[in-house]
Amino acid sequence: MGLNLDASPEELKIFLEEVEEHFQTLEEDLIRLEKEEEFNEDLMQEIFRASHTLKGSSATIGHHRMAKLTHAMENVLDKLRKKQLSVTSNLVDVLFECLDCLRVLRDEIINDEESDLDLQEILEKLGTVKEPGEIPAATTDQPAAPGISCIWAETDFSIELTWEEKDTLHNAIEQRLHPYLVRLTFEVEPEMLAVRAFVTVRAFEELGEVVKSNPTEEEIEKEHVTDTLVLLLLTKEDEARVKKLVGELSNIATCQIKLYSHDTTKSHPESGVQPQEEAGPETKIKPVGNGAKPGEAAKNGAAKKANRTVRVDVELLDSLMNLVGELVIDRTRLFQILGNLEINYEMDEVSQDLGRTSVHIARVTTQLQEQIMKARMLPVENLFNKFPRMVRDLSQKAGKEIDFVMTGQETELDRSIIEEIGDPLIHLLRNAVDHGIEPPDAREAGGKNRIGKLKLQASHEENHIVITINDDGRGIDAETVKKSGVKKGLITEEQAKRLTDKEAINLIFLSGLSTVANVTDVSGRGVGMDVVRNNIEKINGAIEINSVVGQGTEFKIKLPLTLAIIRALLVSIEKSVYAIPLSTVTETIRMQKDQIEFVNNREVIVVRGKVLPLLRLKRVFTGINFTDEEREKLFVVVVNLAGQQIGFVVDSLVGEQEIVIKSLGKYIGDVQGISGATILGDGNVALIVDVSNLIKKIAS
Amino acid sequence: MPKVLLVDDAAFMRMRCAKLLTENGYSVDEAENGQEAIEKYQSIKPDLVLMDITMPVMDGLTAVTEIKKIDPSAKIVMCSALGQQNTVMTAIKAGAKDFIVKPYQPDKILTTIKRFID
Amino acid sequence: MAEELIANENQYVVFRLGREIYGLEISSILEIITMQTITVVPGTEDIIEGIINLRGRVIPVFNLHKKFNLAGDEITRSTRIVVVEVGGNSIGMLVDGVYEVVKITDDIVEKPSHILSDIDKEYLAGVAKLEDKLVILLDLSKVLNRDDAVMLENIG
Structure with missing residues (x-):
C-alpha cells in the first residue's frame, strides 16, 4: 500500500536528502554524546534540532508514523537538554534504536510502501525514560500558526549596556514598559543576512524602542553581521505579542526572549556581549538553525545548491567513463599512426600538423579523463560514517573498551570502489574489536591502558588511496600462525622454519588457515581473511599486515583511484x-x-x-x-x-x-x-x- | 478583501503570484513597471505593494521613493533576487517594509504579506 | 493469399560452414565483419576461438566448426565473423563465407527430423529447400546455449 504522502516527487527527493543528513547528524552526535563527560550544550541542541526538524518535515509531508516517533524522541531529547535527564548508555541505546526505526520509516518513503515495523515497543521505551507525574514538555516550540517557524532556543545570552542606556531602561521600567532581551538566529542566504537583520530591527521598532542591538544598526548597514542578532526592546506590549511578531518574521531560525534584568549581565559576565562570537563570524555563519521550518529549509538549500550542481545518473557517469576509455585507446592509437607516418613523411607539413593536433587531443583526453574520474569520486565519509556506531555496538557486546578514531574521511575514491571496500573494512574492524583488542582487565594486567585504541585512516598517496586500520591489541604471533599452518597441512615443517615472521603472518590470508577457530583465538584474527584479501585484490587493491606481538596490528590497504x-x-x-x-x-x-x-x-x-x-x-x-x-x-x-x-x-x-x-x-x-x-x-x-x-x- | 498591487515586468511571475494571492483571499492588481505602479497606487489605493526591483521604464527603488512621497504609510515589500541586497537595503531605508527573495516560496509570500495586512 | 505469404516469410542470411549451407534469420544478426585478429583466451574450451575488439567492445568469437564437429576450419579470404545478439550479449561466430540474403517462406521448410546433416539436429530449426540448394536453418538460442559458457575449464 502506498503512503499517500503530500509531496511531489521532486520535494520527496529533497526531503530524503535532508533526512539522510539529519540521520547522519544524529548518528555522529549520539556517539559523541555518550563519550563526552560533561554536558555539551551545543551538541545537545544539535541533536534536538535534527530530531525536531525531522518531526516537522515528516509531519509536513504526512508521514505520520515518522512524525510520531520523532515527536516522542524530541520529548526525551528536550529533557536531556534541559538536564532533566542524564545521559546513560541505556538511553543512548534507545535513541540509536529510534534511529534504526527511523531508517525503516525512511525506506517506506523510498519504497512507497508501509513496512511492518511496529512502533509500539520503541515508543514505550521512550516513554519509560520519562519520569512519572511530570509536567508535559513545554509546547512553545510548536508553532501555533503556520507562519511561526522558529525554535525557541535556550542558550545564555545578554547584552552590555552603557550607564546612560541603563538609565533609560530604569526610567522605562518605571513607566511600566517591559524590557525584553531577544536573541535571534537567522537562516537566510548569507548575502541577505544584513538586510534581514535590518528589517528585523525595524520590525521590532514597530512594537516599541530598540534600546540597543548587537550588532548595532550601523554595523548592520555596513554588513558587519553574523547570523545572530541580540536586541533589547522596550515595549508596552506583553511577551505574547513579541512572540507573535517573531513568528511572523521571515528567516528566523531560533529565538529566545527573556525579561532583561541587571542580573543577566552580572551573573554571567563571561557571556557578556559575546565578544568571542564577534571575533569569529565564520563560525557563526554556518546555519545554527536547521530547525527552521523544515520544508522551507529544504527548498532553500535545494535552491542554493541548484545553482551549482545538477544530478547525474550513475549510469551516465559509467557510460561517460566508458566513452573516455575508448578515447584513451584512440589516443594511444593516434600516436602509433603518427609514428608510422613520421617514418615515411617526416618533414611533411600535413604530418606535422597531425602531430600537433594529436598532442592537443591527447592533452584534452587526459583532462577529460581526470575530470570524469573526479565526477565519480565520493568522500569515504559516506562509508566511514556507519563505523563508529558499529564499533560501539561490537565493543559493548564483546565487553571491550575502545577508543575509535577516524581520520581522512574527506579522502575521495571512485564510487564503485567505495561500494566494494565496505565489506572488507567491516570485517577488519570487527576482527580488531573481537580478537585484536584485549578485554580491559587483560590489558590492564599487561600494563596497557584499559581502553584500547582503534584507528581508521584514509589518505591519498601518489596515485593511490591508502586505508589503514590500526589497533593496539595483542598482535599476531608468527610462531602460532606457523604451527597452525603446519598442523593444517598448509605448509611443511621445513617451510615453516624458512618463513620470516612477516611471511608467516601473511599466512592468515590463506583460506585453509584463517577459518580455523583455535588460531582465531590464539592469534587474534578472525575468519575470512582470505575473502577480505580476494575482495581487495579484485579491485586491483593490495593489503599488507604489520603486527607486533603485544603491541598491535596494522592493516594497510592500497587502492587504485578508479576501477576502469x-x-x-x-x-x-x-x-x-x-x-x-x-x-x-x-x-x-x-x-x-x-x-x-x-x-x-x-x-x-x-x-x-x-x-x-x-x-x-x-x-x-x-x-x-x-x-x-x-x-x-x-x-x-x-x-x-x-x-x-x-x-x-x-x-x-x-x-x-x-x-x-x-x-x-x-x-x-x-x-x-x-x-x-x-x-x-x-x-x-x-x-x-x-x-x-x-x-x-x-x-x- | 485586502488589495495587493503586484509590480513585475515578467508576466509569468505576475501570473504565478496573482494566482497564489487570489486563491488566498486577496484581490490583485498588476503593474508592469514602476511608472504604472505609481499610477495604479493612486487609483487603487492597495493595502500592500509587492515590488520587483529590476524593471523597464522605472525601477522598483525609484517607485518606492515616489510612492512613499505620495503616501508615507504605504506598505511595500520588495521582491529581490540574490545579489540585490544593497538595493533592498536602500529601499528599506526609503520606507519599504520587508523583502522576499526570488524564487518565490508561496508560504513565505503569504506569511510576509499577512504581517502587514492583518 | 498474398497476406498469408508475407506473414510466413522470413529473411535469412545464407552462409557456408564446411560443406554445408546454413541460414540464420536476419533479425538475429547485428553485423557481418571480415576476419580480425582474434586473441586466444587460455584455458577456454576449443569452441571459443577467442575475443575480438568490436569498435571498443570486447566480444567472444565462437568456432562453429568445432561446435558442430565439422572438418576443416582453415581461415581463408572468405572467412567472416557473423556477429549475433543472444540474450543481450554480442557474440561472434566464425563462418567460411557469407553468400546472400534470401527470403524463405514457411512452406518450403521441413522439420529437422526428416533430413540429414553433419551436425546434431538439436541445433536445427529446419531445412529450407530452395530451387538450387538446401539451406539448413540454425536455432541460434540452442547453438549458443549458455551451457557452453559454463563448461569452460580453467587452466590446471
Whole structure:
C-alpha cells in the first residue's frame, strides 16, 4: 500500500536528502554524546534540532508514523537538554534504536510502501525514560500558526549596556514598559543576512524602542553581521505579542526572549556581549538553525545548491567513463599512426600538423579523463560514517573498551570502489574489536591502558588511496600462525622454519588457515581473511599486515583511484601481448638463462640475496614448455602482492601504458590467471594478467 | 478583501503570484513597471505593494521613493533576487517594509504579506 | 493469399560452414565483419576461438566448426565473423563465407527430423529447400546455449 504522502516527487527527493543528513547528524552526535563527560550544550541542541526538524518535515509531508516517533524522541531529547535527564548508555541505546526505526520509516518513503515495523515497543521505551507525574514538555516550540517557524532556543545570552542606556531602561521600567532581551538566529542566504537583520530591527521598532542591538544598526548597514542578532526592546506590549511578531518574521531560525534584568549581565559576565562570537563570524555563519521550518529549509538549500550542481545518473557517469576509455585507446592509437607516418613523411607539413593536433587531443583526453574520474569520486565519509556506531555496538557486546578514531574521511575514491571496500573494512574492524583488542582487565594486567585504541585512516598517496586500520591489541604471533599452518597441512615443517615472521603472518590470508577457530583465538584474527584479501585484490587493491606481538596490528590497504582505467606493463608471450597491472609490479629484471636455480624442483632466481620463485607465463598461458634453447636472455617481471613476491618470466617487455579494463563477458566467464581484457592502440585485444590468482597458485 | 498591487515586468511571475494571492483571499492588481505602479497606487489605493526591483521604464527603488512621497504609510515589500541586497537595503531605508527573495516560496509570500495586512 | 505469404516469410542470411549451407534469420544478426585478429583466451574450451575488439567492445568469437564437429576450419579470404545478439550479449561466430540474403517462406521448410546433416539436429530449426540448394536453418538460442559458457575449464 502506498503512503499517500503530500509531496511531489521532486520535494520527496529533497526531503530524503535532508533526512539522510539529519540521520547522519544524529548518528555522529549520539556517539559523541555518550563519550563526552560533561554536558555539551551545543551538541545537545544539535541533536534536538535534527530530531525536531525531522518531526516537522515528516509531519509536513504526512508521514505520520515518522512524525510520531520523532515527536516522542524530541520529548526525551528536550529533557536531556534541559538536564532533566542524564545521559546513560541505556538511553543512548534507545535513541540509536529510534534511529534504526527511523531508517525503516525512511525506506517506506523510498519504497512507497508501509513496512511492518511496529512502533509500539520503541515508543514505550521512550516513554519509560520519562519520569512519572511530570509536567508535559513545554509546547512553545510548536508553532501555533503556520507562519511561526522558529525554535525557541535556550542558550545564555545578554547584552552590555552603557550607564546612560541603563538609565533609560530604569526610567522605562518605571513607566511600566517591559524590557525584553531577544536573541535571534537567522537562516537566510548569507548575502541577505544584513538586510534581514535590518528589517528585523525595524520590525521590532514597530512594537516599541530598540534600546540597543548587537550588532548595532550601523554595523548592520555596513554588513558587519553574523547570523545572530541580540536586541533589547522596550515595549508596552506583553511577551505574547513579541512572540507573535517573531513568528511572523521571515528567516528566523531560533529565538529566545527573556525579561532583561541587571542580573543577566552580572551573573554571567563571561557571556557578556559575546565578544568571542564577534571575533569569529565564520563560525557563526554556518546555519545554527536547521530547525527552521523544515520544508522551507529544504527548498532553500535545494535552491542554493541548484545553482551549482545538477544530478547525474550513475549510469551516465559509467557510460561517460566508458566513452573516455575508448578515447584513451584512440589516443594511444593516434600516436602509433603518427609514428608510422613520421617514418615515411617526416618533414611533411600535413604530418606535422597531425602531430600537433594529436598532442592537443591527447592533452584534452587526459583532462577529460581526470575530470570524469573526479565526477565519480565520493568522500569515504559516506562509508566511514556507519563505523563508529558499529564499533560501539561490537565493543559493548564483546565487553571491550575502545577508543575509535577516524581520520581522512574527506579522502575521495571512485564510487564503485567505495561500494566494494565496505565489506572488507567491516570485517577488519570487527576482527580488531573481537580478537585484536584485549578485554580491559587483560590489558590492564599487561600494563596497557584499559581502553584500547582503534584507528581508521584514509589518505591519498601518489596515485593511490591508502586505508589503514590500526589497533593496539595483542598482535599476531608468527610462531602460532606457523604451527597452525603446519598442523593444517598448509605448509611443511621445513617451510615453516624458512618463513620470516612477516611471511608467516601473511599466512592468515590463506583460506585453509584463517577459518580455523583455535588460531582465531590464539592469534587474534578472525575468519575470512582470505575473502577480505580476494575482495581487495579484485579491485586491483593490495593489503599488507604489520603486527607486533603485544603491541598491535596494522592493516594497510592500497587502492587504485578508479576501477576502469589502470596503468599496466605490457609484456609479450608467444607473440601475444599481456597486460600486468603496474600497481603489482615492483621491478623488471633482465637476466641470463643460467642464473636460474632449482629449489624443490622449482625454478627460482636469487635477487639481491633473496630467493624469488619464478613462473613461466608462457607455460601457464599456452601450455608450451620452456625448452627455449634459443633464448639466453630472460625477462622477469617481479610482482608483489600481500608481501608475496614472484617473478613472471616473459618473452619481452612491450611498454607501459594506461589501459581500460574490459570484462571477458559472461560467455567466457572466469578464467584462471586472467582478470579481464583491454584494447590496445593497434586495435587488438590483450589479456590482463590476474596477478593475485597466479601468486596463490604458486603458493599452493 | 485586502488589495495587493503586484509590480513585475515578467508576466509569468505576475501570473504565478496573482494566482497564489487570489486563491488566498486577496484581490490583485498588476503593474508592469514602476511608472504604472505609481499610477495604479493612486487609483487603487492597495493595502500592500509587492515590488520587483529590476524593471523597464522605472525601477522598483525609484517607485518606492515616489510612492512613499505620495503616501508615507504605504506598505511595500520588495521582491529581490540574490545579489540585490544593497538595493533592498536602500529601499528599506526609503520606507519599504520587508523583502522576499526570488524564487518565490508561496508560504513565505503569504506569511510576509499577512504581517502587514492583518 | 498474398497476406498469408508475407506473414510466413522470413529473411535469412545464407552462409557456408564446411560443406554445408546454413541460414540464420536476419533479425538475429547485428553485423557481418571480415576476419580480425582474434586473441586466444587460455584455458577456454576449443569452441571459443577467442575475443575480438568490436569498435571498443570486447566480444567472444565462437568456432562453429568445432561446435558442430565439422572438418576443416582453415581461415581463408572468405572467412567472416557473423556477429549475433543472444540474450543481450554480442557474440561472434566464425563462418567460411557469407553468400546472400534470401527470403524463405514457411512452406518450403521441413522439420529437422526428416533430413540429414553433419551436425546434431538439436541445433536445427529446419531445412529450407530452395530451387538450387538446401539451406539448413540454425536455432541460434540452442547453438549458443549458455551451457557452453559454463563448461569452460580453467587452466590446471
